[in-house]
Amino acid sequence: MAEAHQAVAFQFTVTPEGVDFRLSREALKHVYLSGINSWKKRLIRIKNGILRGVYPGSPTSWLVVVMATVGSSFCNVDVSLGLVGCIQRCLPQGCGPYQTPQTRALLSMAIFSTGVWVTGIFFFRQTLKLLLSYHGWMFEMHGKTSNLTRIWAYLESVRPLLDDEEYYRMEMLAKEFQNKTAPRLQKYLVLKSWWASNYVSDWWEEYIYLRGRSPLMVNSNYYVMVEWAQARQAFFSSGKNKAALEAIERAAFFVALDEESYRYDPEDEASLSLYGKALLHGNCYNRWFDKSFTLISFKNGQLGLNAEHAWADAPIIGHLWEFVLGTDSFHLGYTETGHCLGKPNPALPPPTRLQWDIPKQCQAVIESSYQVAKALADDVELYCFQFLPFGKGLIKKCRTSPDAFVQIALQLAHFRDRGKFCLTYEASMTRMFREGRTETVRSCTSESTAFVQAMVEKSHVKADLRDLFQKAAKKHQNMYRLAMTGAGIDRHLFCLYLVSKYLGVSSPFLAEVLSEPWRLSTSQIPQSQIRMFDPEQHPNHLGAGGGFGPVADDGYGVSYMIAGENTIFFHISSKFSSSETNAQRFGNHIRQALLDLADLFQVPKTDS
The missing domain is CATH 3.30.559.70 (Choline/Carnitine o-acyltransferase, domain 2)
Known part of the structure; x- marks a missing residue:
């Protein structure tokens, strides 16, 4: 929390009675302590900067290298192969009486050791980078060797959403883009990847988060707000x-x-x-x-x-x-009385009220902004609920990924809610890459739509439905792994689109891809990232996760948290202004879809 230090250390006034000079020791004490804390933080930042700069090395490892070099010299073993002698001869002469042959030799060995240490750090970093660049382990089953898989593409993701005529048109646009425009744009991305630590993240932050014009409240950005x-x-x-x-x-x-x-x-x-x-x-x-x-x-x-x-x-x-x-x-x-343990820090300054001067013109702007914000907030329908019949414990008995299970349930629920499929966004983390953020998993696949249609028709036996479900779940899990390992498509197409704009090149294919609305935007909130307590033994200490507003005006925003073995939290948002959506109705469909999927496997479940 911000604290304004408006207190003054001294007051100096001239009155008819003379000069009045008052000194506040308490204020001076806080000024002194603030200065000390500021310098402490500055020194800590310098120290952390040095340690980060030499990672994975450390001052201790540097000292070990120096001692090893000096020790070998005393044993008449020249590990430098003559480099220490060359360094010693290159050192400037006449540095005072302290520059004895022994100190020159020690200085030369320290310089050589530092060079060896820095070189080792460089090669260790490069080796670590190569090691972390391998993502094949994501596709390996326990005890089996993974098979090569085909990289899925944009056309595959939209096939279940388009009729034959529309799909053929998109296929022609894609072929034209691939043969004419894409090679040129790709060269610029390759060039950027050579010098940028991440060829996506800076553009994603600037153009997705910082250049949007919509208000931050319910949305995601705060830059380029004209009124503010x-x-x-x-x-x-x-x-x-x-x-x-x-x-x-x-x-x-x-x-x-x-x-x-x-x-x-x-x-x-x-x-x-x-x-x-x-x-x-x-x-x-x-x-x-x-x-x-x-x-x-x-x-x-x-x-x-x-x-x-x-x-x-x-x-x-x-x-x-x-x-x-x-x-x-x-x-x-x-x-026992409910107070915090420990003692207050006496060095902390007391909170101070901020001073503002708000004229009538500013009050009018505040009132206008408040009305805009209130209209935006009143339009958001948010429905949150805790799904109690089961969690990932039961889902794992179905031998499928919990995330795939929930995503297929969302597809079934959405079809029952709207009577059609839509382009579905699921955020996947790419934190295995330096400065990696997210990639898109297009969860509405041909396999998931085939399963949903079979479920709705109610003419298939459970064995056939289970087979269709497992195909859809396997497809989703593979797509998620591809997205996590940098083989997704949306961030790459986004960067190609930006390059085309920089070059002034028109691409109907990219323009259409980037303008498609995500009417079902989903995200899983991770749970138990740190093992500080067992959620099964302490269920009352679980957080419910979080939510966000809908991405499309006529769509849904769904976040969910698989909170342990026995429960799932859902946050569903939509807009009251849309006659096609209803967050609570969609939530009820999600409940029923989860129960229907569990029933396919005839796994006993607890009561709601």
Whole structure:
């Protein structure tokens, strides 16, 4: 939380009685401590920068190399093959009485050892890079050797969504692109990959997160917001407003002390949805959205987060929150009266109220922005629920991936909800790559649609349905592995599209691919990234995950968290303004689809 240090260390005033000079020791103490803490942090950053720069080496390993070189010299063994002598002869003469032959020899050996150490670090890094570039293990079954698989492509992903005429047209556009435009664009991407640490991430961050024009609330970006930029220039560029704004923007994160009370009550189904909406947008005026994250504390002591998307993806903030919950409950603890253990840090300055000057013109802008935000928030329908009949424990008995199981259930639920299939987005992490973020898994496949149609027709026996399901699950799992290992297609097509724009080259194929709406946008929130507690033994300490707004105005946003062996959390969003969607209706279809899939395998399940 930002803290503005408005207190002054001394006051100097001239009165008829004379000069009044007052010195505040408490303020000077805080100024002194702030300076000490600032220098400590600066030194720590310098130290961490050095350690990161020499990784995987360390000062200890450098000392070992130096001692080994010096030790071998005392044993009359020249491990440098004469290089130490060459370095010694190249050292400048006349550096004072301290430059004895012995010190020159030691200095030469230290220089040689440093060179060997740096060279070793370089080769170790390159070897590690080559080692981590191998992703074949993702496709290997236990005890078996993996087979070569065909890289899936865009046309395969849209085949179940297009009729024969539309598919033929896209096929012609794809062939034209492949034969004419693609080779030229690809050369530029190859060139970028030679010098950039990641040829996707910087463009993805700039054009997807930072150049969008939609408001941050419910969406993902905060840059290029015209109204805020104009208000900032007019009302927050000088004086006390500038100082207060700088105090907020320099803070690591923002804390909102909410006057409302929210809590998840398993007996009240609506409680989790209300809790989620409060975290997603609140009352539209007590959140600071253009911040790394906002820590929201409700009146009854419940906590939650609202995270901005540009700087990191959901697993990062989820990792943080798991650590916070685990540390708070199992390491720090509380007294019998409910107070925190430990003692307050006396060096921390007290919180200080920020000073603002808000003229009537600014108040009018605030009111106008509030009405826009309120309309946006009121249009979002968020339905959250905890699916209790089973979790990944039962799913694993079906011998399938839990994620594939849920994704196929989503396809079945969506078809029952809308009567058709749609382009489906699932986010896959690419964190095995340096600066990797996400890749798209196109979950609506020919295999999954074939299974869904067979389920809806109700004319197939369970054995046939199980075979179709296993084919769809195997296809999905393979696509997920391809996406994780850099063999997805959407980020690459995105980069080719950007290169075509830079070059002024028109590509009807890329333009159509990048303009297709994702009417079902999904994401799995990872659970148990750190092993601080067993979720089966402490189910009350599980978080419910998080959610996001729908990507398309007539679509759904679905996030889910497979929280252990016995439960799954779902967050479903849509817009009230769309007559085609209803988040609660879709949630009910998801419930039934999961139960229907479990029934295929006749696995006993608990009651809801």
